[in-house]
Amino acid sequence: MSSKLKETFYGVPGVATPPAPAALMAKVRTLAPSMTRSMQRVAETVAADPAGCAALTVTGLAERTGTSEATVVRASRLLGYPGYRDLRLALAALAAHQAAGHAPAVTADITVDDPIADVVAKLAQEEQQCLADTAATLDTGQLDAAVAALVAARRTDVYGVGASSLVGQDLAQKLLRIGLIAHAHTDPHLAVTNAVQLRPGDVAIAITHSGRTTDVIEPLRTAFDRGATTVAITGHPDGEVTQYADLVLTTSTARESELRPAAMSSRTSQLLVVDCLFIGVAQHTYETAAPALSASYEALAHRHNPRPAR
Template identity: 70%
Template sequence: MSDEAEETFSPAVPLGTRVRRLAPSMTRSVHAVAEAVAADPAGCARLTVSALAAHTGTSEATVVRTARLLGYPGYRDLRLALAALAARQESEEPVAAPALGADIAVDDPLSDVVAKLAREEAQTLADTAAGLDVSALAAAVTALATAGRIDVYGVGASALVAQDLAQKLLRIGLIAHAHSDPHVAVTGAVQLRPGDAAVAISHSGATGDVVDSLRAAFGRGATTVAVTGRPGGPVTRYADLVLATSAARETRLRPAAMSSRTSQLLVVDCLFVGVAQQTYDRAAPALAASYEALAPRRRNPRQEPRP
């Protein structure tokens, strides 16, 4: 099975979100069809399958494949959804198009860079929230809250997110470790047991060291969670629970590793808050204790002696 057919969406996930989520794994022809229907749902809803194929310079088979990839049984169902989407858009207040393009140019002034990044970050967070499987999130929260031990795996930029999750869980009294060294990660994974939990963070879903660690944890019976931008990627084969993230389009000045970090941190915060809620009687005193222990290390400039 190709990567294009591996992710499914509920009808509640906006069409634009589906296109952005799947864009990295789409072929050029499928992406052309997906971009067309997302940009002009009203116009495309009036086109037959052959007309849309001609409009996008693709084939009828590609149009049907795109419809299925976006979560519809066939092109007829996609046309109906596009017509309904167009009707909703007509009844809503018109929204002014953003003045700035999406891509950051080498010669952009910093004011434009700030505006473009802020808009992309907001869109990434909105897409992640819209596509997040809340039932899977709830199950992951319970698994972490009741785990005897939690291992978190990530490499590169995802290692920073893994450390953030482990540090947060440690502050509420859980035994959590972030492993970025692949040898240490696998060594730790084979020590896990049923009742423990492992979280793998990988935007591509195909990072070998992360996949190997989660596979080892899965084989030992730990509850495994994958936080990934590719819900059909290799890492999910060893995940009991999958939490999907979104990322802005990769550009020369902003690789996927950067744009994916924002959505990963949103999922990490959701996990942390959910666990803190479930374990509040234990988490609240633990947070207070950690804050008190670190208080002497927070220097107040007003109390510092003058040189």
């Protein structure tokens, strides 16, 4: 895990602000899969019963979850709180929020027998939850820094394979349309070859939900070694990819199921992060971005509606 990520999730004073109580559920959904089993029990227990857990001491919660006090503290820090006391305060606030009638969203799996209307409703609910979780857990400080790096970059390389390659291509074409130099690489060999040409002032972005896709990690590591600013967009902030990332943007995902693998559900939150990056860059470069966008729209409109031949 990168030092910046440790600062974000381990509560280093003056660096990261603990997440708001409403973001706690999103943190649990996003981070629980990458926790140890004992820490998962702590995270899942506090999410299931925030009011009851808020009344427990660290010893009491350790006994309830069959873990140790040290595990409770580590879980608290991984969820973004400096210590268990801060987590208890967030749990109390969350319990009050729920008592006021704001019940947490409940997701439902899609089955082979579901009518198409139910499939639409369930997918819409999952997508909404995925976007809400990503927005709640996204570190805006890291996002700001990534935007600033993109604005100043000589060029930007984006790496992704499979479903993530589609997201990478989306980001690259967005940046190109506002006049920036950006390339999306889906071939791992070409990605590494191009990464060798990067230098300080350039940006390399790796998109991998699992955080352990070798074909994405290798070019990012090469870019990191060359001094480029490196960014990881991942659903697993403890994944190997973050070892070579100066900045980490964490995404959420709907629950994986037999009919809906993680590659499908993760793309929604990845696209949200891409849109946030693009809008941030466009805001900072508005004087050049706006005319570039207009020119691209005009060129596309002319292509689809060519002037009649004389």
